[in-house]
Every structure is written in C-alpha cells, then in structure tokens.
Amino acid sequence: MKQLFYPLIVVVTALVVGFGLSYYSLEDGRELTATHYGVWSGWPELGTAQIDPYSRAHLARQGMLPLGKGEGVRFAARKDAEDNWLRGDCRYTMQGHMPNHALWTVQVRNPVTRQVYGHVESGQMLFGPNGEIDLTIAPQVQPGNWLNTDGLERIELLLTLYDTNAFSKLGSEEIALPQLVKEAC
Amino acid sequence: MGRFALWFLAGLILGGIIHLSVILLVPNFAERDAWSRLAKIAPDQAFIALDHGNEELARALQLDPALSYGVCQFDLARGPMFIDGKLPHSFWSIAVAARDGRVIYSTTSRAGSGDEIKIGVFNPAQSRLLAEEGLDIGQGFLIVNAPSDQLTAIVRLWPDHDALRQRYDQALESISCTQDSVI
Numbered sequence: 001m002k003q004l005f006y007p008l009i010v011v012v013t014a015l016v017v018g019f020g021l022s023y024y025s026l027e028d029g030r031e032l033t034a035t036h037y038g039v040w041s042g043w044p045e046l047g048t049a050q051i052d053p054y055s056r057a058h059l060a061r062q063g064m065l066p067l068g069k070g071e072g073v074r075f076a077a078r079k080d081a082e083d084n085w086l087r088g089d090c091r092y093t094m095q096g097h098m099p100n101h102a103l104w105t106v107q108v109r110n111p112v113t114r115q116v117y118g119h120v121e122s123g124q125m126l127f128g129p130n131g132e133i134d135l136t137i138a139p140q141v142q143p144g145n146w147l148n149t150d151g152l153e154r155i156e157l158l159l160t161l162y163d164t165n166a167f168s169k170l171g172s173e174e175i176a177l178p179q180l181v182k183e184a185c
Numbered sequence: 186m187g188r189f190a191l192w193f194l195a196g197l198i199l200g201g202i203i204h205l206s207v208i209l210l211v212p213n214f215a216e217r218d219a220w221s222r223l224a225k226i227a228p229d230q231a232f233i234a235l236d237h238g239n240e241e242l243a244r245a246l247q248l249d250p251a252l253s254y255g256v257c258q259f260d261l262a263r264g265p266m267f268i269d270g271k272l273p274h275s276f277w278s279i280a281v282a283a284r285d286g287r288v289i290y291s292t293t294s295r296a297g298s299g300d301e302i303k304i305g306v307f308n309p310a311q312s313r314l315l316a317e318e319g320l321d322i323g324q325g326f327l328i329v330n331a332p333s334d335q336l337t338a339i340v341r342l343w344p345d346h347d348a349l350r351q352r353y354d355q356a357l358e359s360i361s362c363t364q365d366s367v368i
Contacts, residue, residue: 006192013196018203025208047280047288049332057208059286060215063222064247065254065339068291071278102276102295103343105251114244121251123345160249162276162343163293 025054026061035167037177040159042075044167072101072162078111080182088117088152090185091138096178097131098122099166104159108137108149111156118148133178212285219246220258220284223337227258232270232340232362234354253342253350255357261308261334263364265315267326268304268338270360273353276343281306284335302340302360306331338362 033054034041046055047069059066067074079085080092088108098104107119125133125145136142139151149155159177166175215221222245227233235242235254248254259266268279272294279302280291294300305326307315312330340360344353 006188009189009192010196010199013193014199014203017197017200018207021200021204022207022211025204026211047291049283049287049289051287053208056285056287057211060212060218062247063215063217063219063245065219065256066280066282066286066288068278068280068282068288070291070296071280071293071341102293103251105249107249114247115240116243116250119250121343123343162278162341163295 026058030054030058037075037175039077039079039081039180040075040177041077042073044069044073047071047073067160069168070163072160073164073167074158074160075177077157077159077180080180082182084182086155086157086180087185088149088155089139090149091136091140091142091183092180093183094133094135094137094157094178094180096133096176098133098178099161099164099175101161101166102163104161106135106147107158107160108147108152108155109158110152111154117150117152117155120145120147135178136183137180217245218284219282219286220335220337222246223256223258227256227337230257230259230266230363232257232338232358232360234357237350249341251343253344253353253357255340255342255354255360257338257360257362259306259336259338259362259364261306261311261331261336265308265311266306266336266338266362266364268302268306268360268362269326270302271356272300272302272340272342272360273349273356274300275345275349275353278341279304280339280341281329281331282337282339283331283333284337285333289331289336290329301325303327304329304338306336306338308332308334 047067103122105119105121107116109116135145137147139149232255276294278293281289303326306329308331340357342353344350
C-alpha cells in the first residue's frame, strides 16, 4: 500500500492541476488576461489570425461567432463603477463618449444563460451637444435613452463597437469608455 | 518530506503537460463550437441568413440582435472560393474565419469597397498556383490567403429599421459563395 502512495500523489496532483487549471483559465481566470477600460473588459486582440492558444480554446468552448478585429471589438461589464455586481432591478446610468466607430450596440443579458433581454444601438440614441451619451439602464421606462433590464437579478452588459480602430493604435490603453454608475435599487 | 516533495513536483509537471494538451486540443474536439452549429443549417456553397427568431442559435453564437447575419461555410480542399455580392447602403462587415474561430480576414463597408463584396479565398497551394500559372478570376476580386481549408464567411449587416430586416435578409442570401473560378 505504501508503494502506491507516491504514484497516487503524482496522479492526483497531475489530474487536479491539469484539468483544474484548464477549467479555470477558460472560465473565471480568463478575466486576468482581459484588457480593462473602467468597468468594461474585453480582448481587443481576439479577432486576429494570431490569437493565442487560450483564446482559441475559449472561442471553441464559448461557441460564439468570432468578430474580426477589423470589424469591431466587444466588451463586457458585470460590475458597476463601485465594484458591485450589476442587478436588473437597479437603475444605472451609462455616461461618456464612445471611441470612434461606425456603429455601437449595448445588450443586457443573463450572464449564465446568455439570454439577451434588451438592446440599444447608436442609431436610436439621443446624444448630448458634444456627442456624449447618457443612457439609463433600468427595469422601468425612463425618459431619454433607456435600456430595459427586464428586472433580472444579475445582469451583464455587452458593448460592441463596430469598425473602430481606437484599440489598435498606440495609446489605446488611455481610452475611457462610458462609466456605469448605480443610481438606485 | 523530501521524497514527498519530489513526487509532488512530478505531479505538478505532469499536470502542466495535461493542462497544455487540454488547451491545445479543445478547439479540435469541440462539438458545440460555431462551426459545428452552423454546419447543421448552412447549405453547401450558399449564403444563408440566420433566423432572428431562433433564440437558441442566437444565444449559442452570441449574436448581436441589432444586426442581421449571413453565413457561408466552405472547404478549400475542393477549390478556391469566390464571394461576390452587393449589399444595401448601410453598415456591413465581413469576416472569413477558420474552423477554430481564428479570423483570417475581415473588413467593413467603410473600408472603401462601397457596397460590393468581391473576395477570392485561396489556401497556400492554390495561392502558389495563382502566382505561378495565373488562374482566371473575375476583375476586382480581393485575394485572401487562408492557412486552413475549412472556413466560414460571416457577413454582418445593420438594418437601420426593423422593417428592413426581411429585405436585408434577402440581400444576404443573394451573395454568391461559389467555387466557379470565373464570375
């Protein structure tokens, strides 16, 4: 029995480390490699032929249609500016400027099932005098620009900027995407 | 204790090898990736507009509900592929993606080609033939060199209004995706 102890240690350690690390690096741990812009995080390099093996594995596992870098960039937000989880029964404001683009969209979805419950696009928006956006994200109808959360408990926002070169230029790390502030719950 | 540490270290190294193998092999064995899902609905050598009402597909492929999508799957092992069509005057983009999700090529309506898409997709051997013997291809085609044979062309089209969706879907399905070398 004692002879089996050490080989067993090797096998158990290898399996736990091998599969555990793989699962972590494709799920929660993937956030560690994301580029962050305030509350938004994403992988601007994802849509290129030179993506790293982790991103390839992530794409295969997620099953999503890839978005080429020349087409656009997608960011996700799961927390507000105060680092609290986004909730569908709260009211948030999204204010600021978007980097150069042809079109942008914001989706609200369930972070687990990925079911989309509402979306808005730049073509429907009212903009401020300097091109700034002021969008209210809430379960009840709001004046001005409004995105319905459908009252979900936990939500995730997806911001997609189409035809933007802002993230491939030098100094792109200085870009400020619109902030997400909780107003009330 | 020293012996335990040695065996534990061996476990860690083996674990690292397993980890790297899993990461490298996942794209080859994924059965629910975008390619496999589209293979069930996409016809051979033709663009199909993805159904807006299919919530399961939209969720799986993580489609943006603001856009209309047209896809064509093809295999360069049977010959180079030519994508040719005219789209409505709105924002559109096209990507050519490998089976594992890598985007080989992408462009948008603002890149200067107007509302026309003219792309020829070649694998390395076909590219060599093209350079050496000069295949007969239509005028104005942009040549894309693909490192692998199994590819998906994805066109995203933005309908300014929902009422335009049906017409835009027809426009997506009218894009040709064929191996005819002269178009």
